Amino acid sequence: MSLVSVVNAVKTYGTGEAAVHALRGVSIEIEPAEFTVISGPSGSGKSTLLNLIGCLDVPDGGTVRIEGRDVNGLDGSSLAALRAARIGFIFQSFNLIPVLTALENVELALQLAGAPAAGRREKCAETLTAVGLGGLLDRRPNQLSGGQQQRVAVARALVKQPALVIADEPTANLDSTSGTAVLDLMRDMNAARGVTFLFSTHDPKVMERARRVVTLTDGQITADEFRT
Amino acid sequence: MMLRLAVRNLLRNTRRTVLSLAAVVAGVGVLVLGQGFIGGMEENAIRAVVDTSTGHVLLRPAGYPTEGLQHPVDDLFQSPVLPAELAASVEASAPRLLFIARAIHGPDAMRIRAIGFDPERDATVFSRGTWHVDGATPKSAADGVLLGAGVARNLRAKTGDTIVLQARTRAGAINALELKVAGVVATGAPFIDQTAVMMAMDQAQTLVIADGAVSHFAVRLHDRDDATAFVQRWTAPAGTEATTWIAETAAVLRIQSIRRAALNLLVAALLGMSAAGIANTILMAAYERVREVGTLRALGFTRRDVLALFVLEGAMMGAIGALLGAALGGGVVYHYHQVGIDLSGLIEQTGGNLPIAAMLYTDWSPPTVAGAVAFGTVIAMLASVYPAHVASRMVPADAVRA
Numbered sequence: 001m002s003l004v005s006v007v008n009a010v011k012t013y014g015t016g017e018a019a020v021h022a023l024r025g026v027s028i029e030i031e032p033a034e035f036t037v038i039s040g041p042s043g044s045g046k047s048t049l050l051n052l053i054g055c056l057d058v059p060d061g062g063t064v065r066i067e068g069r070d071v072n073g074l075d076g077s078s079l080a081a082l083r084a085a086r087i088g089f090i091f092q093s094f095n096l097i098p099v100l101t102a103l104e105n106v107e108l109a110l111q112l113a114g115a116p117a118a119g120r121r122e123k124c125a126e127t128l129t130a131v132g133l134g135g136l137l138d139r140r141p142n143q144l145s146g147g148q149q150q151r152v153a154v155a156r157a158l159v160k161q162p163a164l165v166i167a168d169e170p171t172a173n174l175d176s177t178s179g180t181a182v183l184d185l186m187r188d189m190n191a192a193r194g195v196t197f198l199f200s201t202h203d204p205k206v207m208e209r210a211r212r213v214v215t216l217t218d219g220q221i222t223a224d225e226f227r228t
Numbered sequence: 229m230m231l232r233l234a235v236r237n238l239l240r241n242t243r244r245t246v247l248s249l250a251a252v253v254a255g256v257g258v259l260v261l262g263q264g265f266i267g268g269m270e271e272n273a274i275r276a277v278v279d280t281s282t283g284h285v286l287l288r289p290a291g292y293p294t295e296g297l298q299h300p301v302d303d304l305f306q307s308p309v310l311p312a313e314l315a316a317s318v319e320a321s322a323p324r325l326l327f328i329a330r331a332i333h334g335p336d337a338m339r340i341r342a343i344g345f346d347p348e349r350d351a352t353v354f355s356r357g358t359w360h361v362d363g364a365t366p367k368s369a370a371d372g373v374l375l376g377a378g379v380a381r382n383l384r385a386k387t388g389d390t391i392v393l394q395a396r397t398r399a400g401a402i403n404a405l406e407l408k409v410a411g412v413v414a415t416g417a418p419f420i421d422q423t424a425v426m427m428a429m430d431q432a433q434t435l436v437i438a439d440g441a442v443s444h445f446a447v448r449l450h451d452r453d454d455a456t457a458f459v460q461r462w463t464a465p466a467g468t469e470a471t472t473w474i475a476e477t478a479a480v481l482r483i484q485s486i487r488r489a490a491l492n493l494l495v496a497a498l499l500g501m502s503a504a505g506i507a508n509t510i511l512m513a514a515y516e517r518v519r520e521v522g523t524l525r526a527l528g529f530t531r532r533d534v535l536a537l538f539v540l541e542g543a544m545m546g547a548i549g550a551l552l553g554a555a556l557g558g559g560v561v562y563h564y565h566q567v568g569i570d571l572s573g574l575i576e577q578t579g580g581n582l583p584i585a586a587m588l589y590t591d592w593s594p595p596t597v598a599g600a601v602a603f604g605t606v607i608a609m610l611a612s613v614y615p616a617h618v619a620s621r622m623v624p625a626d627a628v629r630a
Binding site: 047048051054056057076077080081083084085089091092093095096097098099100104107108109111112113156168 | 229233236522524525527623624625
């Protein structure tokens with residue numbers, strides 16, 4: 001069973017002449033432990049596809065299955081529970097909660113995933129230490145560099161041991177050095193822990209490291225390349 | 229974590245939070261303060277009547293005039309003996325003989341209210357806690373009379389002086405006596421201070437030639453709230469009527485209820501403004517934190533969680549503001565409940581025509597304060613529901629990239 005199975009997914013925004021067909025019958029299977037990039041020009045439907053796979057949105061047509069579970073029939077609470085427990089997110093703008101410390105940001109994700117309070121903070125600290133932020137647990141996002149913030153976001157995504165991590169342009173707001181370091185970190189996590197990563201990016205450095213590159217054009221998959 | 233998030237979100241824009249809080253502080257503060265003062269004024273007005281002229285139940289001649297300086301002596305009656313079945317609810321009772329007299333001291337003269345009282349029983353019905361007597365309170369005819377402070381001032385009389393009291397007897401003749409001033413009393417009650425000359429009952433009955441009759445018979449109950457039931461069960465002697473402190477203070481209390489309604493309108497306006505302020509603050513926060521809302525949704529927050537977070541922020545703002553307002557308003561009310569406010573200057577300025585006691589003690593009511601805090605909190609919570617709803621309806625897929 002594929003980790004992610006998208007079959008003939010359709011998503012349209014707006015109606016009538018103003019309708020925008022973001023996805024026009026996209027089908028894709030993603031297996032566990034993949035390190036896959038969705039590439040394509042702006043407006044090609046990358047973010048829309050990630051939204052559907054990340055259960056942030058539901059398709060207008062077709063099906064999206066996560067670990068065999070059809071998300072179309074799930075209500076808002078069930079989708080939220082699925083996101084909390086099985087999917088980690090890394091965003092282009094880091095999206096940390098500014099009023100929480102690095103440790104609290106990570107702990108929030110673990111708490112929402114349903115982890116018991118006992119040992120939760122220790123686990124979060126270990127995860128932050130694993131991404132190289134062991135000495136910065138009590139820093140708030142505005143006291144961290146962009147690279148450090150993205151590492152916190154990586155820790156937040158990984159701490160709950162999700163089935164899938166979705167990273168939307170994770171290096172777009174980082175300088176070259178920080179971007180490379182964050183990419184290496186995610187690659188290491190993929191290799192060491194078997195975490196499945198699904199990226200959307202324009203960044204050649206990300207694509208270089210991918211083992212699979214799926215190209216979207218005008219809402220349709222136009223290439224699906226596996227690399228060794 | 230939800231609580232921690234709410235607290236820190238409130239602190240992230242301190243100035244805005246403080247401004248929104250200020251409106252709640254003002255609303256709840258005015259509510260507590262106003263209720264305390266109006267409650268105190270009500271009690272003050274009741275005390276002014278009960279402690280000086282009526283007690284809790286008053287027996288007087290039927291049709292007795294209740295306005296102006298009028299105390300006819302045509303229909304006096306003998307002090308009744310209270311029925312045994314009512315005795316249990318009675319703390320004390322005392323007769324009085326009131327009549328109008330002319331007081332003369334040298335070239336000065338004025339129309340006064342003469343009050344003959346039972347030296348043994350009067351103080352058990354009519355409180356003398358606020359009395360300040362220069363000289364002595366007369367215990368018998370031989371001791372002379374006690375002048376109200378305003379009367380003494382108008383007559384330019386002092387303790388030890390001699391005045392002449394001229395009054396109409398029960399039979400209609402004019403009688404006059406030369407009497408020594410035993411003391412001058414300041415009670416804080418205009419009923420006594422401004423118009424009264426008090427004397428022992430035997431002296432009063434001698435002047436009016438009352439043959440042991442009285443014009444008033446006052447009863448103090450263990451519980452003043454029993455007054456209506458007491459009057460219903462008491463068969464008043466023929467030619468008399470029994471009235472309660474409630475009936476005697478009805479006019480004053482009606483004015484107080486109008487004041488209370490006006491206060492409630494003011495508080496409603498203030499809390500309405502504070503609700504608008506809080507709604508605006510939470511709405512601004514919701515629009516400023518679109519990406520955070522999206523992130524929280526991506527992490528697993530449900531719509532209801534987002535709604536709860538923003539409502540919690542509004543409720544906390546309301547609760548803090550309400551607590552501060554209650555602390556400020558309650559502090560003032562409690563202080564004046566303890567020490568009181570001296571209104572004697574005000575009474576003096578109005579010539580003693582205000583139906584109030586000289587000391588105003590505000591009404592300290594912890595349930596009222598707690599209710600005001602709860603009210604302020606609930607108003608704030610309700611005000612934050614709409615902006616919280618706006619935040620909860622944000623589409624997570626759009627919000628995370630806002």
